[in-house]
Amino acid sequence: MIKISKRTQNVIANDKKLFLTTTKEDFPFVADHGDGDFVYDLDGNKFIDFSSFISVYNLGVNANARIREAAKAQIDKLIHPAFTDYYAELPTIFARKLISMLPRGYGKLFLSNSGTEANEAALKFSNVMTGKQYTMAFYNAFHGRTKGALGLTASKSIQRSHFGPFPNSIHVPFPYCYRCPFNEKYPGCGFACIDYIKKYPLSKEVDPKEIAAFFIEPIQGEGGYVVPPLDYFKELKKVLDEYGILMVADEVQSGYMRTGKFLALENFGVTADMYTMAKSIAGGFPMGVTAVSKELGDIPAGAHANTFGGNLVSVAAANASIDYVIKNKAVLHKLVVEKGKAIMKRLREMQEKYEIIGDVRGIGLMIGIEIVKDRKTKEPGIKERSRILEESFNNGLIMLPAGASSIRIIPPLTVSKGAMEKGLNILEASFKSVCSK
Missing domain, CATH: 3.90.1150.10 (Aspartate Aminotransferase, domain 1)
Structure with a gap:
């Protein structure tokens, strides 16, 4: 004791x-x-x-002693480079390594300080890159607690209480087979949860052509570590592609080899249009990353920035960490x-x-x-x-x-x-x- x-x-x-x-x-x-x-x-x-x-x-x-050593060495050189206003070499070195671990077709990143910030950025990017304002997410999802990300979060009512309204967010049931909201059994259900998405929100709540993105967690974290059937996201992606809705994969908790793959979504045979990462990426230092497919292009200058994203101590730690992962x-x-x-x-x-x-x-x-x-x-x-x-x-x-x-x-x-x-x-x-x- x-x-x-x-x-x-x-x-x-x-x-x-x-x-x-x-x-x-x-x-x-x-x-x-x-x-x-x-x-x-x-x-x-x-x-x-x-x-x-x-x-x-x-x-x-x-x-991993190399992560600590890299951070200590960077502290003696420069901590804060004002990275969104000036240039620095180390973030570009790290970015190339991280992009090499992502699916083909990924080319640009945005660096922030946390998973919530990474999702907030992805939310804004999906809006400006598509010209659409609505977003979708799952019940029991957790994407953060800042105002925009909180509109996507639907894990516990206390997290949203008094902070609304969230007019541009639509939530649908996650494939939580142990507690199926439709009282069905997989695989005999034929994905009733996807049929629900097509039958109700996409036909009665909002024109799907107005939806910018669907935010997903490959495995729900805060919601209970819920694992969907392995072919679920393939079927969901077909629906999203039909209507030109982006898939944004929140890998904040599930990524970075946690499931044995660098990205958890790899287990489901699907590639997202954006990925968000944080938590383990810098070995304990504050850091978030939003990765965007090349096909989506860029954002207008001044549309989004921050002060501490690209902090050189965090990036040094992330660089040493990803070196370890790539090698091993x-x-x-x-x-x-x-x-x-x-x-x-x-x-x-x-x-x-x-x-x-x-x-x-x-x-x-x-x-x-x-x-x-x-x-x-x-x-x-x-x-x-x-x-x-x-x-x-x-x-x-x-x-x-x-x-x-x-x-x-x-x-x-x-x-x-x-x-x-x-x-x-x-x-x-x-x-x-x-x-x-």
């Missing part, structure tokens, strides 16, 4: 006094430092990290696929033992466990989920929630077999404890 000092309690108390409320969990984790597979709190308690701090440390907490892509793919299969196998074995595990789903090391009160009714096990997270935390494993009652398993891609197995042992002990009470 972990020990919580008075110092830690004071930090948490001061946090509540000094900062506006965000999304912090109730358990008292005060981050201090990291080492490989492990993170340590202010009291020296050691934790296995199954969160990668929200899929940011894909290569481990400070595991085949190895990373193999490891992520193998580890993902091993974790899924173990979780499905747990599912057979513990009735509160309703569903297990995922690709690579982006895995969700949906907790339910009852498997027949599928009533979300919200309290049970909280107890599992708390039990795991108290025994040295940190994880994050998602959706109404899901737990996300997103360890670093570099997690060792030993740490992975120990973390799963802690998780199973938590299931056993919660189910026995």
Whole structure:
């Protein structure tokens, strides 16, 4: 069991006094430092990290020394180049490497500071490049919390409450097969969710010729780590192409080898018209990227810019990180696929033992466990989920929630077999404890 000092309690108390409320969990984790597979709190308690701090440390907490060294070296040269007003060499070096990892036909990037900013930029770009104003997204989607991106987000009502209206956003059901809103079963459903899109919003709500883009998450993140059928996006893309609607793939959480592919959408055999990335791309430094297909051209001068996008410390870190990925892509793919299969196998074995595990789903090391009160009714096990997270935390494993009652398993891609197995042992002990009470 972990020990919580008075110092830690004071930090948490001061946090509540000094900062506006965000999304912090109730358990008292005060981050201090990291080492490989492990993170340590202010009291020296050691934790296995199954969160990668929200899929940011894909290569481990400070595991890649070259990222740190590159950032330190850049600090001594120049931190802020005012990149949208002046020129700098390092961003162009990084951009060429990143574009080499994208599908063919990609040519221009916009650099920002976060996933929300990357999506906000993509929203504006889709409007100006098509001359259209409407956008579509899924229910349970999370694309950010700034005003434009929030119009696309529909994960929890609290995120949108008092911030509307959002007149140009249309939402439709995601292919959430475990909780199909149409009470259908895949594959016999014939994609009723796509039929719904064609039958209702595209024929009764807005002329599809007025829709600029459809924003997607290849795997829904905040919505519960929901994985659609592998042929879903191919069918959706056919509909979008028919009406000239762009597909914008939000790879903020799912990209950067998280699923074994550089982009998660690659698993579905589809290419988007724009991609957004952030989180892991700079190894912990603030950075967002919006990538645009060459066919879409450019934006007018002055239509969009920022102050800190292209920050040279962040770009230096991103450059060192992508060097590592390019050099080790085949190895990373193999490891992520193998580890993902091993974790899924173990979780499905747990599912057979513990009735509160309703569903297990995922690709690579982006895995969700949906907790339910009852498997027949599928009533979300919200309290049970909280107890599992708390039990795991108290025994040295940190994880994050998602959706109404899901737990996300997103360890670093570099997690060792030993740490992975120990973390799963802690998780199973938590299931056993919660189910026995």
